[in-house]
C-alpha cells in the first residue's frame with residue numbers, strides 16, 4: 001500500500017494536490033476537514049460538535065478526530081492506499097495513526113509537506129473565501145488563528161516523521177501542474 005500524508009499549513013494546496021495524487025495513484029482521499037464539513041451539512045451530532053471548533057479556527061479534539069479517521073479507513077477495505085489530508089494535525093494524532101496502521105501491518109510511506117510562505121497563504125485563503133463558502137476562510141482573525149494553531153500544534157508533527165526518514169519537503173509555490181510533478185517525483189523517490 002501507498003500511504004501518503006499530505007502536510008502543510010492552511011492554504012498550502014493540500015486539497016487541490018490530493019485530487020492529482022488520487023488520479024495518478026488510485027488512492028482513497030481522506031480529508032478530515034471535508035468529512036467534518038459534510039457532517040455539518042448533514043446536521044449530525046459530530047458536525048455540530050466540529051463546527052463549534054472550526055468556526056473559531058481551533059482544532060477538533062483528538063479523541064473525536066482519531067475515532068472518525070479510524071472509522072473512515074475501515075470503510076475502505078480494499079484500498080491501494082490512502083492520502084491523509086489535514087490529518088494528523090497533532091503529535092497525538094500521528095502516534096494514534098501509526099499505531100492504527102501497524103495493527104493492520106501497514107505504515108505511512110511518506111509525509112509530503114507543501115511549503116508556502118505565510119503572506120502567500122493569507123492571500124490564497126482570502127481568495128479562496130470568494131468561492132469556497134467556508135466561514136473559516138472569510139474572517140482574517142480566524143485565518144490568523146488557524147495559522148497560529150498550525151505553527152504551535154501541527155508543525156511538530158513534521159519532526160515525528162522526519163526522525164524515521166519519512167519527511168519530504170516540497171516547494172508549494174508554482175503552477176498546479178508543476179507542484180503535482182514535484183509531488184510525483186518525491187513519491188517515486190520514497191518508493192524506491
Ligand code: AMP
Pocket residue numbers: 010032033034036053054055057058059060061065085086087088089090093136146
Ligand atoms: P481543513 O479543511 O483541513 O482546512 O480543516 C478545517 C478545520 O477542520 C480545521 O481548522 C479544524 O477546525 C478542523 N480539522 C480538520 N482536520 C482536523 C484534525 N486532523 N484535527 C483537528 N481538527 C481538524
